[in-house]
Amino acid sequence: MPFLRDTIADDLRTQITTGHLAAGTRLPSEPRLAAQYKVSTPTLRNALALLQAEGFIEKVHGKGNFVHRPLRRLTYTEGRLTPDADLHVTIRTTNLRARGDLIPLLKVPSRTPLKEFFCLTHQGESPHSLARIYVPRDLESAEPAWCRPGLEETRERVTARLPTPEEASSLRISSTLAVLAITRVSIDSTGRVTEAARLVLPGNRADALFTIHHTTEERGTEG
Amino acid sequence: MPFLRDTIADDLRTQITTGHLAAGTRLPSEPRLAAQYKVSTPTLRNALALLQAEGFIEKVHGKGNFVHRPLRRLTYTEGRLTPDADLHVTIRTTNLRARGDLIPLLKVPSRTPLKEFFCLTHQGESPHSLARIYVPRDLESAEPAWCRPGLEETRERVTARLPTPEEASSLRISSTLAVLAITRVSIDSTGRVTEAARLVLPGNRADALFTIHHTTEERGTEG
């Protein structure tokens, strides 16, 4: 016997995906929906929480629950998202000094002058993903050091987690929506870290693709 | 005014991290804890749900809530988790036929005979991560085709999401704990897919590392 919240969530989900509930629509109030499905309000709220975590609805305190618009899925490959005409980035630049996690990440002494590029990617009106890029200020050219010559190696550490409260509000996502967090470090031929970046890609609208070409005998094995 | 569930979770969390509640300890039953904190059982359960999502406790139906052992963080690199003496894998093999997502993934016709390896990795007593590996049965040797000669390319698509109910129960994790889902496809020199794998790595105990060596001029850019 399936749980009530799941059957309710399934019903609403199909109504949304089939277009029976259009994007932007406000759902009936929670007491109304609960009466409609003949369940208590906590049970109905559990169903809505599932849909929120999947990114199907957006809950707004004091206003209502709204059907989220359909999300195109973008892929992060080779350091960038799939090009998309609808995609634009706003960058805020800040000067700061190395501290905390940034010190081992960039392999610099504490309080080394850095430049931070805070990149917020929008798809149409709404925020899509964000990136924080750090560059040591002494090897900074006019542009961030993305296409420096002598780039040797890029290392990307990928984790799945829930967003921090700040990330959730910047991206206007639920705090229960999983995000892909990528920490990328670029190293030049002298072994120096030329750039570090922390990317946050909401799991319901982006994934990452990595391709490995095998030259000699190499193995891919079980997880 | 902070929420009751958060203050309760904070209290238990510090008791765990300071070692006041040792790993493996069984917590008092939920009604007892609720009485102790002077809250209702649903509120107490909400607090425990937070700790479970963070990986601090493990809920076992019918037995109790247990302080999770401190989680070592393992890294998935080049197709495998960091070797660890405490890690062991149980494999269940099943014969099946290609259908649904497996058809485009393996680039085979519908109903092609496949072999599935269901791999459940344990760290000590408790489940750590799982993998489902699919191999076309006609190019199956005695062992799964991990180290076939002529391996040309490995493509890994990485997403962040919440676990399915089955994954959550197999791994004994909360359904609100983000997991890293990796879909890996291996291609031989003839372009044939020799193996496809779906890995599920809980976000609180594993991440993935990808390294790109740049030979000519290549660029890593913003997200």
Next chain:
DNA sequence: GAGTGGTCTAGACCACGAG
């Protein structure tokens, strides 16, 4: 059979948003 966690009920009260 005793004890445990999992789901659900039918409310109460508070905080937020808009007119």
Next chain:
DNA sequence: TCGTGGTCTAGACCACTCA
């Protein structure tokens, strides 16, 4: 002020585990 979602209560009932 009114309607909304957010939190919390004090139970009931079922499913699972183990002796």
